[in-house]
Amino acid sequence: MRILFVSLSEKSHLYCMAPLAWALGAAGHEVRVASTPLLTETVTRAGLTAVPVGHDHGIYQDMTSYRDSQDYETANWSRTGPDEITWDELRLRYELSVPYGFATYNDSMIDDLAAFAQSWKPDLVIRDPLAYAGAIAARTCGAAHARLLWCTDVWGRSRRTYRELMAQVPEEQRSDPLTEWLTARAEPFGVTCDEELLNGQFTLDSLPPSLRLPSDLHEVSMRYVPYNGPAVVWDWLREAPKRPRVCLTLGSSNTEGYGGDYVSVPDILDALSDLDVEVVAALVPAQRERIGAVPDNARAVDSVALNTLLPSCSAVIHHGGYGSYSTALAYGVPQLILSTSISDHELRGRSLQDAGAGIFAHHREADAEQVRGHVQRLVGESGYGEAAERLRAEAAAMPSPQALVPVLERLATER
Template identity: 30%
Template sequence: MRILFLAGGSPATVFGLAPLATAARNAGHQVFMAATSEMMPVVNGAGLPGISVTPHSIRDFMTTGRQGEPLQWPADPQDHILFIGRGFGRMAADSLPALIELGRAWKPDVLVGGMLCFAAPLAAARLGIPYVRHAWDTGEPPEVDGAAESVMGPELAAAGLTRLPGHDLYIDICPPSLRPAGAPEALPMRFVPGNGQRELEPWMYTRPSRPRVLVTAGSRVSRHQYFDYVRGLAEKVSALGTELLVAVPDEVAGEVAAGLPDVRAGWMPLDVVTPTCDLVVHHAGGGTALAAMNAGVPQLLIPNMPKLVAPSLRLVEYGAALMAEDGEDSRDTVVALCEKILGDPSYRERSRELAREIRDMPLPAQTVGALEGLVA
């Protein structure tokens, strides 16, 4: 069987699909993963054959309209969510021709698309094959789907449709206790953490003698993106006096850590490092949040995008995290919230319960059979 996976424009979207794609390859199936050109090194680094379906980055689709007009990020939180949906819709429209061309040449039996990869259902419909929607975190706002449709009129019309086609199967990696109300029926699958790797050092996999706190804003931090956010967060958390890890690309590690005491900064594999930590403080990104849940480590969430607030609140309500909303993350507040989590064992206990729940979900290897069933 041939299975075509479609990821998005960030490493998290690749690593979200890689466990199932790898399991399918290990089961003897042929697997390709399509994504943006920028993501090809990430796809190949995950050990998967990759094919680019657009030379543009996700940033291009968030800053430029379909007619080439410049776009501005809206300030209103709800408008921000719809804006993101339209950006993913533009990426889908740009990717669709190459995706269909690839499908006609390679003839896959099933197409598995990441949660916001809206080219996947259209391409599957045009190719006459089953479409599987694959979540890559604990939930995306449902309004995003309609926003994507609103900019894909020509592509929908070419397929004789007015709406995006539905899925034949939905695979969800969100722990059942954190699924939002009204979530669609889904096949649950265990989350398996994934990230770029490097040669390990002993401190990465051994617990220190005192509390260790990890700070990160994801893998896309650069001098022009999220730098001030993660530097500011590291400064605030450093006031705790614990050992501090700051997970950022090596290119900015020196600047992020400058002047901070007892800090290690740089690229570190979260799947290895997170289990040695007592707390993860981060931007509420889905992949980072799931990595901490999987390791049974409590979290302090400071969402840097409005769409991340809802899944963060569900984690807070479960008792495995606390959250500081945008504008309410002063140093004193961050320190107080960190101290509350570190001083109250219930946050660790609830986090470990989530980890056990994740471990009880079906493995990707067990999920491959559902793909085989669709084709059979």
């Protein structure tokens, strides 16, 4: 088969796709990964074949200018049920997210991507849940079409709620910004916008089932296999830590896209400086350059992939990104999530806390003393580790990307 992956131009989203793309390629299928040119180097460094389409967007400039936007209520998609959100609130989310998010990421890709799909003729398109350009491309060539999630499926659940609430308001008051935008972009290709275009024919979900939202969509479970970019097992990682090891990682998205992180690395290191733990601040170079001396019980390092570090850790502090979250799940590590409200971060954080495997705190509500206390609990109370181990076992029982290959072959053929 020919399989086309379509990603937004975000490294972390591509990292979620790479293990499945490798498995499909190893099984003898032809695999291509399409995104804007901004992602080309990330794709090729992962050993995959890139298809640059469209042009790069200016969304990062907007993010830097509006850093508080991550905490706007309209950016928080964690409330998804009809008992949690009103029609007016959800409509406003779509009214703002479509032009300032979805369209910004997708519009430039659509024409080039559709042309590539019509010429290359993939049998299966696997797309980022917000890469609607991939859905249009799949329709133009008759390919089967799936979403691969990097999040809780707040997009599918919100869409279901939106339709339920819209049916309850007078017809003259109804509007559907998502459908209106995609209809206008899809019509030139003879494609109709419907619910299957928005949600795919099936959805690949790497969250353990107990952490998912209820769904009436066709879900296919796939174990999360950590890929955090190029990885090296440094000499200090080859020895077991003498004290409980705590990883501090804030990812790269906020530093690269929003002009800086939302919590202070020096403040956290200082708050933990008198605890009987070894703190490893796993940073990108730009973050490393911004901090000075570190306490005696800490080290600040860059170029360390989480899948090489977290197996030796007793706890991890992070910003709520899906890669950090899922890598910690895969290794059974209790988590302290200090996050903004963007996307599904609050929902995932609170679900983990409800499962007993971590603690969630909004970054504005977590001062140094609170962080210190949270870390003491995660390291000192056995319940967190036991709950994290239960989630690890649940995740490990899901089919690997390799095991999923024949399933995808069958689903693509049926479609």
